[in-house]
Every structure is written in C-alpha cells, then in structure tokens.
Amino acid sequence: MLDLLRRRPAFRRLWMAGTVSLVGDWLAFVAVSRLALDHGGGALALVGILAAHSLPHACLSPIAGFVADRFDRRRLLVGIPLVQAAFTLAMALAAAAGALVSLQVLVLVRSAFTAFMVPAETAALRHTVEPPELLQANAIVSGTWSVTFVAGMALGGVLAALGPVPAILVDACSFFLAAGLASGLPSLRPEGEREPRAAGVWGLVRAVPPELWEALGHARARPALFRAVFSKVPCAVAGGMGWVSVNLLADQAAPFGAAAVSLGILQSVRGLGTGLGPLGISLLARGKEEPGRPLEHAAALVTFASVAGFALVRPWPLLLLGIALLWGIGGGSNWVLTSASLQRLAPDVMIGRLSSIDDLSTTTTMVVGALLAALLVEASFSLVAIGAMGAAVGLVSWIALSLRRAEAPLSSGAPGVAPAPRI
Structure with a gap:
C-alpha cells in the first residue's frame, strides 16, 4: 500500500494534507470538549460542542457537492483550510478569554466550511490514481482515519492538560500546513464542466436543488x-x-x-x-x-x-x-x-x-x-x-x-x- 504513495505524488500530497488536518481536528475536539466541562457547562454544553462539529457539515453537504462540481477542486482544497485556520485562531482567542459561547459559535462556523472538504477530496482523489488503484487508495485513507483518531485523541489529551489554547493553536497550524501541501496539486477542474446557470451567491444557492x-x-x-x-x-x-x-x-x-x-x-x-x-x-x-x-x-x-x-x-x-x-x-x-x-x-x-x-x-x-x-x-x-x-x-x-x-x-x-x- 505504501508503494502507491511513492508512485503517485499527487495522491501523496492529497493524503498528507488530509492526514495533517485530521490530527488537528481530533486534538482540538478534545481540548474544546474539556473546556466545556471545566467551565461548568456539563453534559448539555458537551452535546452543544458535538452538535456544532457535526450538524453544519450535514446540512451544507448538498451545497458543498454543488460547489465541488463547479469549481477547481485544488482551489477549494487550498482556500477552505485557510479560512478554517482563521476561524481556529479566533477560537484560540475565545478559549483564552474563557468565552465558551463565542467559542461554540466559532466552532459552528468553522464546521460549516468543513462540509466543503469531503466532496472536494472525493472528487480530487480519482484524478490522482489509476482506476484499479481506487480501492487501495481509499483503504489508505480509511486506515489513516483510524490512526489519526487514536493519535489525535491521545495528543489532544496531552495538550489539553496544558490548557485548551495550545491544542487549538496546533490545530490552526495544521490547517496552514494542509493548505500548503494542497497548493502543490495541479489544477483539478471538473471535466465537462458547464458555466454556472446563475450569477452571484444567491443564484448559486438557488441552482443547488435542480x-x-x-x-x-x-x-x-x-x-x-x-x-x-x-x-x-x-x-x-x-x-x-x-x-x-x-x-x-x-x-x-x-x-x-x-x-x-x-x-x-x-x-x-x-x-x-x-x-x-x-x-x-x-x-x-x-x-x-x-x-x-x-x-x-x-x-x-x-x-x-x-x-x-x-x-x-x-x-x-x-x-x-x-x-x-x-x-x-x-x-x-x-x-x-x-x-x-x-x-x-x-x-x-x-x-x-x-x-x-x-x-x-x-x-x-x-x-x-x-x-x-x-x-x-x-x-x-x-x-x-x-x-x-x-x-x-x-x-x-x-x-x-x-x-x-x-x-x-x-x-x-x-x-x-x-x-x-x-x-
């Protein structure tokens, strides 16, 4: 399996960017959840953090898929992590101030942008390997998720012991690094792409259902x-x-x-x-x-x-x-x-x-x-x-x-x- 990473440099870059980002996400999740409990939020605050991580992702998936079919996937894989990094830095400021509500709002907004990564990565992967290698490539991605889950949670626990701010700052750095890795990918424009049927943000949103x-x-x-x-x-x-x-x-x-x-x-x-x-x-x-x-x-x-x-x-x-x-x-x-x-x-x-x-x-x-x-x-x-x-x-x-x-x-x-x- 490691041979595929050696032979396919574009897949290697895509995989490395996703891996770095995943580790950052898991360790920040531990830190933010710990902060919710430490400030007396209890189970409801903890559930609020979990919901903030998952609900925007699910709700915005249809729009994210539409965007991935309309724009260069490379630009998405570079631009979205940069936006997430900016919100993560703001999360660090909120955590330092102990502003739990502001922190939850920032997590919610950042998670909304995460929704755009899944279809962009899925669409990009098929361009980085040959058709017979798709199963192996997806096995590497899935296995990496398993490893990063354990590593990210463990590292998050260590950093959280120092306070939530260091873990969140490391997460921000992971987004910058992921964007840098993705910037080395070639253009990944959709094949047979068509011009958007309507201009502007509202026009694009209206085009999503059809x-x-x-x-x-x-x-x-x-x-x-x-x-x-x-x-x-x-x-x-x-x-x-x-x-x-x-x-x-x-x-x-x-x-x-x-x-x-x-x-x-x-x-x-x-x-x-x-x-x-x-x-x-x-x-x-x-x-x-x-x-x-x-x-x-x-x-x-x-x-x-x-x-x-x-x-x-x-x-x-x-x-x-x-x-x-x-x-x-x-x-x-x-x-x-x-x-x-x-x-x-x-x-x-x-x-x-x-x-x-x-x-x-x-x-x-x-x-x-x-x-x-x-x-x-x-x-x-x-x-x-x-x-x-x-x-x-x-x-x-x-x-x-x-x-x-x-x-x-x-x-x-x-x-x-x-x-x-x-x-």
Whole structure:
C-alpha cells in the first residue's frame, strides 16, 4: 500500500494534507470538549460542542457537492483550510478569554466550511490514481482515519492538560500546513464542466436543488451507481443504534473498570477495526478494478451481526472486544468498498453532488438510528433487543437496496461518464 504513495505524488500530497488536518481536528475536539466541562457547562454544553462539529457539515453537504462540481477542486482544497485556520485562531482567542459561547459559535462556523472538504477530496482523489488503484487508495485513507483518531485523541489529551489554547493553536497550524501541501496539486477542474446557470451567491444557492435532483436522477437510472451512493446507509442506521448500546453498556456494566475507561477501550478497538478492515479488503482485491458484490455483502453482514451480538456477550469482556473489532472491520470495509465504487462509476462533473448525497444520507440515518435507539431505551427495551432491531433494520435496508432495479432518470441531459485524467 505504501508503494502507491511513492508512485503517485499527487495522491501523496492529497493524503498528507488530509492526514495533517485530521490530527488537528481530533486534538482540538478534545481540548474544546474539556473546556466545556471545566467551565461548568456539563453534559448539555458537551452535546452543544458535538452538535456544532457535526450538524453544519450535514446540512451544507448538498451545497458543498454543488460547489465541488463547479469549481477547481485544488482551489477549494487550498482556500477552505485557510479560512478554517482563521476561524481556529479566533477560537484560540475565545478559549483564552474563557468565552465558551463565542467559542461554540466559532466552532459552528468553522464546521460549516468543513462540509466543503469531503466532496472536494472525493472528487480530487480519482484524478490522482489509476482506476484499479481506487480501492487501495481509499483503504489508505480509511486506515489513516483510524490512526489519526487514536493519535489525535491521545495528543489532544496531552495538550489539553496544558490548557485548551495550545491544542487549538496546533490545530490552526495544521490547517496552514494542509493548505500548503494542497497548493502543490495541479489544477483539478471538473471535466465537462458547464458555466454556472446563475450569477452571484444567491443564484448559486438557488441552482443547488435542480442540480442535486439531476445527479440523483442520473444515479437512479443506474443501479450500480445508486448502490454506491446509498450503500453506507444500512450500516449507518444499524451503527447509530449500536452506538447507543456501546455507551449504555459501558456505563452500566463497566467491563474494563470505570465507565469512561471502558467506553474508551471499546471505541479504540472499534477504531482499530476500521483500519484493519480496509487493509484486508485491499489485499483480497489487489489488482482488481471491481472487487465484486460478495465482498460488499460480507462487510455489511459482519456489521449487522456485530451490532446484534454486542450486548449478547456483555458478561464476557474479551468477547466484547472481539465483537467491537469485527464491527469496526465491517464498517471500515463497507466505507472503502462503497467509496471506491462511487469514484469509479460517477461522472466527474457529478461526483461532488453524488458524494454530498452519500455524506448527507449517511450522517442523517446514523443520527436517526441513534434517536430510535434512545426512544427504545426510554420505552424500557433491553440493549439486546435494541441491537437485534438495529441489525434487522440494517439488513432489510441492505436487501432492499441490493434488489433495486433501474428507474427512469429524474432529469434528462445528464452528462455521461468520461474517463478522468491521471496525474
């Protein structure tokens, strides 16, 4: 896998920029969350920080996908981190003053710009490797997420001990470094791009719904592409319900000592699995441009089985670790396989919008799954029952998606797939 980084300098730059930014994000998240608790905000303030990190990303995904299909992706990958760096420096000032409300507002605004990075990175990646290398490239990206999660959280804990300001300043530096790395990429303008249909910011915003509808119609008429866009959804809804089970089980049973320690261990092991799964997929599908549906089915089934079995092995801590690892392996493999398929099948002029639909649907269904599980807890359902329901909902959704056939496109005149030039 490391050979791909050596042979593809553009992919190496893209990967390094994303890695640096991820580490900064995780360590700042720890620092800001710690500040919320230290200032007496309690759980509500902590939830506010979490919401500020995630909600703008999901809500702005459709606009972000539209932008990635209209403008040079290189300029986005350089410009957005610079804007984020500026807001992060302002966050450091707010943290130094102990202004928690101002800090949350700044996190909210900065997170809004983060939404524009996902489709831009997705659209750019396919230009940096050959088609048979897409699966391997996505495996590297997924494995890196797993490593940066552990490293960023650990480094964040160390820096947070010195106070939140140093961690936030390091995060700001990471954005400047990411922008510098991305500036070395060549121009990545969308192929077959068209002139914007309306001028000005409001004109672009008004153009988003029909453009998104056009991309969805293009996918609906092509079952393989439609599955690539929505195949994370079944695992996301099951994972959202399972996430509630993990937190409650750690709190109630504390299988590894204190509840916080137990939760940290379980989540770390699951994070390790998200890196090992893609690595295994990359080895199994080496040299294949299309790994085949059996691997996708296997990844989904492992995820559903893990969600269903997690609470069942509650009395046995070692089995809990094994199930958590398998859960991560299944989820990480699902992410890599579906992301590679999307990059392989989507027209370059539409991949930003299709990636944003993927991102929005995955985030939304995960939250819906977690909310459904919370309601079931309030209704006195057991964790075993919640896990079984989560697995069942995910499995039924997966079967429905797999059996889906082509439909008439929602919009005519969608551009065809053009091969992307490699750098």
